[in-house]
Amino acid sequence: MPPDEVRQALTEGDGHVRQAHDAPHGQEPQDDPISAGADRWRARFDAARIREADFTTISGVEVEPVYGPDDGAVVPGFERIGWPGEYPFTRGLYPTGYRGKPWTIRQFAGFGNARQTNERYKLILAGGGTGLSVAFDMPTLMGRDSDDPRSLGEVGHCGVAIDSAADMDVLFDGIPLGDITTSMTISGPALPIFCMWVVAAERQGVNHANLDGTLQTDIFKEYIAQKEWLFPPEPHLRLIADLIEWCAAEIPRYKPLSVSGYHIREAGSTAAQELAFTLADGFAYVELGRSRGLDVDVFAPGLSFFFDAHVDFFEEIAKFRAARRIWARWMRDVYGAKTERAQWLRFHTQTAGVSLTAQQPDNNVVRTAIEALAAVLGGTNSLHTNALDEVLALPSERAARIAIRTQQVIADETGAANVADPLGGSWYVEALTDEMERQAEAIFERIREMGGDGTMLGGVLRGIENGWFTGEIAEAAFAYQQALEKGKKKIVGVNTAVERDDDELEILRISAEVEREQCRVLADRRAGRDDGRVRAALAALAEAAKSDDNLIPPMLEAVRAEATLGEICGTLRDLWGEWTEAPRF
Amino acid sequence: MTDDSIERSTIRVVVAKAGLDGHDRGVKIVARALRDAGVEVIYMGLHQTPEQIVQAAIQEDADAVGLSILSGAHMTLFPRVVELLRERGAEDVLVFGGGIIPREDVPKLKALGVAELFTPGASTGAIVEWLRSAMRASAS
Numbered sequence: 021m022p023p024d025e026v027r028q029a030l031t032e033g034d035g036h037v038r039q040a041h042d043a044p045h046g047q048e049p050q051d052d053p054i055s056a057g058a059d060r061w062r063a064r065f066d067a068a069r070i071r072e073a074d075f076t077t078i079s080g081v082e083v084e085p086v087y088g089p090d091d092g093a094v095v096p097g098f099e100r101i102g103w104p105g106e107y108p109f110t111r112g113l114y115p116t117g118y119r120g121k122p123w124t125i126r127q128f129a130g131f132g133n134a135r136q137t138n139e140r141y142k143l144i145l146a147g148g149g150t151g152l153s154v155a156f157d158m159p160t161l162m163g164r165d166s167d168d169p170r171s172l173g174e175v176g177h178c179g180v181a182i183d184s185a186a187d188m189d190v191l192f193d194g195i196p197l198g199d200i201t202t203s204m205t206i207s208g209p210a211l212p213i214f215c216m217w218v219v220a221a222e223r224q225g226v227n228h229a230n231l232d233g234t235l236q237t238d239i240f241k242e243y244i245a246q247k248e249w250l251f252p253p254e255p256h257l258r259l260i261a262d263l264i265e266w267c268a269a270e271i272p273r274y275k276p277l278s279v280s281g282y283h284i285r286e287a288g289s290t291a292a293q294e295l296a297f298t299l300a301d302g303f304a305y306v307e308l309g310r311s312r313g314l315d316v317d318v319f320a321p322g323l324s325f326f327f328d329a330h331v332d333f334f335e336e337i338a339k340f341r342a343a344r345r346i347w348a349r350w351m352r353d354v355y356g357a358k359t360e361r362a363q364w365l366r367f368h369t370q371t372a373g374v375s376l377t378a379q380q381p382d383n384n385v386v387r388t389a390i391e392a393l394a395a396v397l398g399g400t401n402s403l404h405t406n407a408l409d410e411v412l413a414l415p416s417e418r419a420a421r422i423a424i425r426t427q428q429v430i431a432d433e434t435g436a437a438n439v440a441d442p443l444g445g446s447w448y449v450e451a452l453t454d455e456m457e458r459q460a461e462a463i464f465e466r467i468r469e470m471g472g473d474g475t476m477l478g479g480v481l482r483g484i485e486n487g488w489f490t491g492e493i494a495e496a497a498f499a500y501q502q503a504l505e506k507g508k509k510k511i512v513g514v515n516t517a518v519e520r521d522d523d524e525l526e527i528l529r530i531s532a533e534v535e536r537e538q539c540r541v542l543a544d545r546r547a548g549r550d551d552g553r554v555r556a557a558l559a560a561l562a563e564a565a566k567s568d569d570n571l572i573p574p575m576l577e578a579v580r581a582e583a584t585l586g587e588i589c590g591t592l593r594d595l596w597g598e599w600t601e602a603p604r605f
Numbered sequence: 606m607t608d609d610s611i612e613r614s615t616i617r618v619v620v621a622k623a624g625l626d627g628h629d630r631g632v633k634i635v636a637r638a639l640r641d642a643g644v645e646v647i648y649m650g651l652h653q654t655p656e657q658i659v660q661a662a663i664q665e666d667a668d669a670v671g672l673s674i675l676s677g678a679h680m681t682l683f684p685r686v687v688e689l690l691r692e693r694g695a696e697d698v699l700v701f702g703g704g705i706i707p708r709e710d711v712p713k714l715k716a717l718g719v720a721e722l723f724t725p726g727a728s729t730g731a732i733v734e735w736l737r738s739a740m741r742a743s744a745s
């Protein structure tokens with residue numbers, strides 16, 4: 021599986037991965053690179069579309085769309101910083117920053133059954149949300165039906181329960197799937213859930229080519245942190261490759277893989293570990309695509325990223341900036357991506373659930389606002405802000421509204437969206453960005469060595485199998501907990517400014533009736549469908565799974581026949597077995 | 606482990622993630638803190654059913670079972686473990702746990718036989734201390 025060309029690229033030329041601070045050889049475009057860059061930026065900015073909005077300060081001061089060094093200034097290492105919209109993209113992907121398009125307010129939501137979640141989506145869209153993001157319950161994340169014995173007590177609790185395409189119809193009832201981008205946060209059973217979404221769109225009369233959205237699909241992150249997997253790595257990688265291939269041909273705008281650091285961070289990693297493990301996973305997927313013979317310039321734009329915004333404001337901003345720069349450099353220099361789109365690291369951010377406290381929960385609004393601002397100053401493409409009660413339960417309607425309003429305050433009142441990368445050039449932020457990059461590069465080196473074949477894919481797989489990633493994360497989580505208990509690190513309401521905790525919150529409760537109802541509806545649906553068609557479709561799926569055929573077409577057929585998630589995943593589980601993690605702590 | 610584990614002066618605890626939930630940051634921290642405090646920890650890992658957990662508790666002759674549930678299934682899984690222990694005549698095994706558990710559920714679970722629950726913000730020191738005193742109380 022390790023493609024030779026990767027190893028070659030890694031060892032080619034001067035024998036090491038080119039660092040951004042290596043001066044571009046033999047390139048002296050003008051006497052003054054600073055003003056040359058500014059001119060390039062200006063030309064791109066002028067050619068771009070700017071949205072209708074006032075970009076002056078609250079006092080009416082005119083501000084530039086971006087700031088940089090004066091013409092003629094000598095700034096050592098400026099090529100690492102550059103201008104927004106051009107390589108290495110430290111300062112953002114677009115020359116316009118948020119003046120062209122603001123970030124997408126994408127609130128992650130799902131609870132109870134499809135009907136309840138559909139109502140919440142309509143509320144989110146009416147309240148100013150500009151995209152949807154589906155949270156699934158544990159049985160769905162594990163590819164099990166609501167009436168599976170293992171699902172007992174879990175249905176509809178930490179997300180919405182989806183058993184078949186009929187649930188997906190209800191979930192998006194009255195929401196035009198051709199007009200809105202939908203993100204689905206699911207990895208283990210990503211393919212059957214994706215097929216259900218495609219079928220729901222078909223039933224709405226939407227052409228495949230008009231669909232847009234994101235699917236998580238990041239199985240490495242599951243093994244490393246979130247732990248919601250189905251099969252061993254190899255069949256999962258086959259599924260991912262099938263998906264990437266099918267989407268590149270059928271739904272070119274779709275982002276079938278969202279490489280996720282969020283769960284790695286929430287599981288207790290440091291910022292640099294989150295950055296490095298996530299990008300290493302991303303490189304491994306690129307190597308996977310190349311091993312399938314896919315053109316990196318064609319499939320890499322389908323990769324997007326998902327990061328955590330924790331509460332250490334500047335470290336997070338530095339992390340986001342470093343992420344763009346590292347990705348662009350590796351894509352260009354290691355994997356040979358020629359187009360800018362294939363070098364772009366686009367990312368969604370969610371504020372840190374792990375930073376929220378059950379004590380004095382109103383303070384969580386403040387934490388979330390600061391984290392959201394860090395994401396915006398780091399140039400996020402879309403953003404979820406947590407609700408203040410998410411440390412206790414799924415968000416209540418009131419808490420969900422405050423979370424959206426938090427983004428709107430940042431977008432519409434603070435002026436933070438007026439200027440691209442406003443912290444670029446700050447000595448602290450640039451030094452911290454360099455430090456994040458340095459730490460990440462050291463971790464990449466370690467992972468590649470671990471694989472023994474020089475590839476990132478080999479290293480990531482090895483690190484999963486031998487528990488290296490989970491061990492590193494557990495170590496970091498324990499160290500932080502100790503620092504808290506010794507009072508070295510502080511959390512307001514937990515180990516400082518502690519109060520008798522009297523504030524009671526109204527929280528969202530999921531009734532046990534949801535599970536009973538979901539199981540009843542599922543039983544009716546099974547009774548009402550054409551069983552012969554379902555059996556034939558599942559048999560065809562199993563046959564395809566034994567061959568090298570792409571599994572999406574037979575899976576779509578099974579989904580159209582109302583085969584359930586558990587039946588589809590069960591068919592594949594019978595062939596491929598299940599993955600279990602060796603318990604370590 | 607030293608010789609006192611043979612004499613069973615050591616507390617022995619089965620620790621597990623019950624249900625389909627994969628959030629294991631907290632449970633690993635607690636397992637490690639218990640071990641560092643001299644408790645013998647048998648960590649079962651992820652995705653354990655109540656039946657598997659109770660089976661392990663009995664086989665290991667555990668003094669207590671520590672469960673972590675952040676998925677909202679606590680009202681089903683905690684009582685199920687307590688009930689299965691009773692059915693197997695092992696009601697002396699203390700069941701405790703932690704996770705995302707709304708405050709109003711805590712007294713309900715305690716009434717059903719769960720000894721103690723720790724929610725976000727609890728320190729590992731408090732958990733270790735509680736376990737020791739609960740063991741002293743059940744020994745006397």
